[in-house]
Amino acid sequence: xxQSSTEVTRQKEQEPGTGGNFxxxxxxxxxxxxFFTALVFAATLIGLAVLGVLLVDVGRQGVPVLSWHFFTxxxxxxxxxxxxxxxxxxxxxxxxxxxxxxxxxGIAAAVYLEEYANDNWLNRLIEIxxxxxxxxxxxxxGLLGLGVFVYIFxxxxxxxxxxxxxxxxxxxxIIIATREAVRAVPQxxxxxxxxxxxTQWEAIRHHxxxxxxxxxxxxxxxxxxxxxxxxxxxxxxxxxxxMTFLPEGLLSSFTAMPIQIYNWTxxxxxxxxxxxxxxxxxxxxxxxxxxxxxxxxxxxxxxxx
Amino acid sequence: MANPRRTKEEQKVTEAPQNRxxxxxxxxxxxxxxxxxxxxxxxxxxxxxxxGSFKAVTDVSMDIRANKVTALIGPSGxxxxxxxxCLNRMHEVIPGARAEGRVRLGDQDIYARDMDPVRIRRxxxxxxxxxxxxxxxxxxxxxxxxxxxxxxxxxxxLVEHSLKQAALWEEVKDKLKKSGYDLSGGQQQRLCIAxxxxxxxxxxxxxxxxxxLDPVSTQKIEDxxxxxxxxxxxxxxxxxxxxxxxISDYTGFFYIENMGDPGRxxxxxxxxxxxxxxxxxxxxxxxxxxxx
Numbered sequence: 387x388x389q390s391s392t393e394v395t396r397q398k399e400q401e402p403g404t405g406g407n408f409x410x411x412x413x414x415x416x417x418x419x420x421f422f423t424a425l426v427f428a429a430t431l432i433g434l435a436v437l438g439v440l441l442v443d444v445g446r447q448g449v450p451v452l453s454w455h456f457f458t459x460x461x462x463x464x465x466x467x468x469x470x471x472x473x474x475x476x477x478x479x480x481x482x483x484x485x486x487x488x489x490x491x492g493i494a495a496a497v498y499l500e501e502y503a504n505d506n507w508l509n510r511l512i513e514i515x516x517x518x519x520x521x522x523x524x525x526x527x528g529l530l531g532l533g534v535f536v537y538i539f540x541x542x543x544x545x546x547x548x549x550x551x552x553x554x555x556x557x558x559x560i561i562i563a564t565r566e567a568v569r570a571v572p573q574x575x576x577x578x579x580x581x582x583x584x585t586q587w588e589a590i591r592h593h594x595x596x597x598x599x600x601x602x603x604x605x606x607x608x609x610x611x612x613x614x615x616x617x618x619x620x621x622x623x624x625x626x627x628x629m630t631f632l633p634e635g636l637l638s639s640f641t642a643m644p645i646q647i648y649n650w651t652x653x654x655x656x657x658x659x660x661x662x663x664x665x666x667x668x669x670x671x672x673x674x675x676x677x678x679x680x681x682x683x684x685x686x687x688x689x690x691x
Numbered sequence: 692m693a694n695p696r697r698t699k700e701e702q703k704v705t706e707a708p709q710n711r712x713x714x715x716x717x718x719x720x721x722x723x724x725x726x727x728x729x730x731x732x733x734x735x736x737x738x739x740x741x742x743g744s745f746k747a748v749t750d751v752s753m754d755i756r757a758n759k760v761t762a763l764i765g766p767s768g769x770x771x772x773x774x775x776x777c778l779n780r781m782h783e784v785i786p787g788a789r790a791e792g793r794v795r796l797g798d799q800d801i802y803a804r805d806m807d808p809v810r811i812r813r814x815x816x817x818x819x820x821x822x823x824x825x826x827x828x829x830x831x832x833x834x835x836x837x838x839x840x841x842x843x844x845x846x847x848x849l850v851e852h853s854l855k856q857a858a859l860w861e862e863v864k865d866k867l868k869k870s871g872y873d874l875s876g877g878q879q880q881r882l883c884i885a886x887x888x889x890x891x892x893x894x895x896x897x898x899x900x901x902x903x904l905d906p907v908s909t910q911k912i913e914d915x916x917x918x919x920x921x922x923x924x925x926x927x928x929x930x931x932x933x934x935x936x937x938i939s940d941y942t943g944f945f946y947i948e949n950m951g952d953p954g955r956x957x958x959x960x961x962x963x964x965x966x967x968x969x970x971x972x973x974x975x976x977x978x979x980x981x982x983x
Binding site: 505572574575577580581584585588592593596 | 819
């Protein structure tokens, strides 16, 4: 009886699990655990804080300007009358062209490289080039477009030229994202299809692509968001500083949201600064919505799979 | 359920010529069991399989009898899986992999220059080691293969019949719209068997179909196989010697004599003889569990 009670007290004196060959106390290790948790949380907060400050700062300046008039009016040299409509429509046009051009071409190229391409020097060269293209500064694409689409093909400083340049710009990103997604589909899925007498295309069309879709879609929408926010290449081909009419077609001259914002911030009057802030708010909202859409789509397709 | 293609009575007639096959596929010949490569058996001559410069299997010749279960056993890494993948031209799907030799299905050489592997794989189905259902509904898992091959009959009946043959129908009949992934491992494997049956192959290759499954699921798959050989020729790779002894009529023992050599077919005979009185010592050591 007395022996067992001394054992109990001895256990209380010393933390269970320590003693003998194991010196470090679990308490100290938990301390480090908490420290690193705090550290990584702080790192996360920095990104969030920057976004928050930006939103508050821009919002204070820009939200009062947001009005029916702002969304429905044409551009003007007069801050009182200036609106954002041509820029919004211009960005939508660009987005449409990019959707039609870059998405199918990008997904098709990714499928070729991942599923069909043999491992030879030509395909390796293509692969290396695509990776490099993803890192080329966007202004270079603008200058390329100026040379090729404006001067050689004679498409002018048009919506079409802008859309094609943005398509080229995000094509490597779409290809890389889609390849990753296609590669993640296990080989056993393809073999299961082949074993039933499926052709390669049938296996890709019915099994590989549907399974790769969430990943490909996420990468593609993030790339589209980048295209919406891109400014430099459009300046290079000479998008219009302010438009007193709405874009009429593919060969119409145009402006886009980031261009309009950039031009407004260059004006000395404070009223223009406020317009720029309002434009930023709209652009940010569009980006938030499209990124949220990407996440929603991904989740939807993942559940279905 | 009225079975449109095969009645119970027909299934029970093991040795009778399979008229369904003869008329449908027109491969010709009677399905006699004695003449080696019959219309629905397979004859393999001097088959070797390579991965790039590495030779994994060499010089295998065997006759696979129609309407029998042929088991392939042997220690790990001796080329059983590689070999079975050569029998429906699945081996060459792996980059750099190739096979040499002759593999005949009926009187056709499946490695002939003008032979389309897509056509071959429809006639020689395969069930893999790891269950690999499609990320589609249970119904679609079974129907898909039949649909791409242009099945013209009643799809609902085909799905039901195939699932019944694979002993899965009772467990899934109320949730055919659910994803194939929602099933347990054993059920997934039976789903894979069902989808293979749905395209009406002549031969079914099974690469360790029960190796990842629990005993109850294994039992169900073994029961299924007993039924299957009445309508199909079955080849099964297994690590489980009791399983080979239980379910197979013929057994092939693969073996590598020296490290780094390619795998060979060491002995091939009726299962009863292989497990009671094999000709070669290594076979006896292996089947009695002395190594491997």
